Amino acid sequence: MNKISYSFLLLAALATGHTLRAQSPAATEVVLPGFTAYAVPEEKGVDISGRRGVVSWTDSSSAVNFYFHAANPGALKIGLQAKSDAPSKVRMSINGTEKIINIPAGADYATIPALQTKLKQPGFYTISLKGVEKQGSVYADVKGVTLEGAATKDIQFNPKSWRRSASVHLNYTAPEGTDVEWFYGEIKVPEGEDKLGTYFMSCGWHRGYFGMQVNSPTERRIIFSVWDSGKEPDDRAKVKYEDQVTLLGKGDSVVAQGFGGEGTGGHSHWKYMWKAGETYRFLMHAVPTGTVTQYTAYFYVPEHKEWKMIASFRAPKDGKxxxxxxxxxxxxxxxxxxQYRKGYYGNHWVKSSKGEWIELTKARFSNDATARAKDRLDFGGGSENGMFYLWTAGFVPANAKMGDVFERAPLGKAPEIELPKF
Known part of the structure; x- marks a missing residue:
């Protein structure tokens, strides 16, 4: 609108005794994409596709859940973007309110009014869908859940198909000027917190990492990896030989090979059914020579009461x-x-090249890009029971932020280590 037109309207409004008012913007609809849902307790009889959302939903034993964080209380109107190959019914529930939703047959998605509720306080909320009745092969394909109302102001949810929770870290600082030749640490995972798809990493440094994973219901691993030099992100075949980490040796039954996908490098793992509730010990050793460094990882096997070498790698263009x-x-x-998961990390020590053991009793908290983008808000850490701890997922409020410093009481007793003789 140009200046002359606006002046004309202003004069007309004054002449008629009215004032001009800005039009309030229409209520904004928020859509929780179907590809951000989770099948609870497990993704069985339903598929959460990164491209198509909720599809192939044939089993009613798992709920399909959407999660969000409401910063403001208020009214909330919910719709369901869904379709089915034949008429079906699903139950939607949130905040103590539930309703049976009729899904019509059709090839195209329809936005179906579902229910209305009022959120009384800020916090995490779950919209849960359960299959009730189906005449065709599926309960519904779900493209998304729509939200409208005052409670959507400053709402937070993960808009991406990346459904992992945030990764969280403890960063230790050795005294200035210390040449860290040995790095020792311990991990204890509480019973029930050893969820599938979790990596509890004890001893990480500028070139690699060493810890333990839950890989399947029947397989767990001790993992040790060292990165190649260079910046190739995915394909190790593209890494020049002079930039590649090379294997110098490995322990009995240890698998060692190259890796790619999250940087490239040398990977090793030993299948070992570690147990929740037990404390496990990890030890890293660095020997720099010229422009290369040899890194060796040892894991203490409590059943054998001895240290086991996992692997030893030669890292080029290092020498530190x-x-x-x-x-x-x-x-x-x-x-x-x-799923919420938690691990305790404690009794970390370093040993200098001069033979001095130094206990690490402070740690600075940090997190990954998922947390920094605020795609997930459920993570944290701290210090309790004489150890540091880290946790992630569960859709519960964070209790730590980037840069927080945790402290634990010193134990004052350096680790006693008798390594195997070669």
Whole structure:
């Protein structure tokens, strides 16, 4: 609108005794994409597709859940973007309110009014769908859930198909000027927190990481990896030989090979059914020579009461002792990114090249891009029971933020280590 037209309207409004008012914007509809849902307790009889959303939903034993965080209380109107191959019924529930939703047959998605509720306080909320009745092969294909109302103001949810929870880290600092030749740490996973698709990493440094994973209901691993030099992100075949990490040796029954996909490098793992509730010990050793460093990982096997060498790698274009020391907790499974998991990390020590043991009693908290983008808000860490801890997922409020510093009471007793003789 130009200046002359606006002046004319203003004069007309004054002449008629009215004032001009800005039009309030129409209520904004928020859509929780179908590909961000989770099947609970497990993704069985339903598929959460990164491209198509909720599809192939044939089994009513698992609920399909959508999660969000409401920053403001208020009214909430919910719709369901769905279709089915034949008429069906699903039950939607949220905040103590539930309703049976009729899904019409059709090839195209329809936005179906579902229910209305009022959120009384800020916090995490779950919209849960359960299959009730189907005449065709599926309960419904779900493209998304629509939200309208005052409660959508500043609402937070994950808009991406990346359904892993945030990774969280403990960053340790050795005294300035210390050449870290040895790096020792312990992990204890509480019973029930050893969820599938979790990596509890004890001893990480500028070139690699060493810890333990839950890989399947019947397989767990001790994992040790060292990155190649260079910046190739995915394909190790593209890494020049002079930039590649090379295997120098490995323990009995250890698998060692190259890896790609999250950087490239040398990978090793030993299948070992570690147990929740037990404390496990990890030890890293660095020997720099010229422009290369040899990194060796040892794991203490409590059943045998001895240290086992996992592997030893030669890292080119390095030539340093260990720096940027850290531990982390990672959820590497998309399907169960809703499940809370927690690990205790403690009794970390370093031993200098001069033979001095130094206890690490402070750790700085950090997190990954998922947390920094605010795609997930459920993560944290701290110190309790004489150890640091990290947790992620569960859709419960964060209790730590980037840069927080945790402290634990010193134990004052350096680890006693008798390594195998070669």
């Amino acid at each position: 002792y260990m720096g940027r020391l850290y531990s982390f907790l990672e959820n590497f499974s998309f399907e169960n990114g809703f």
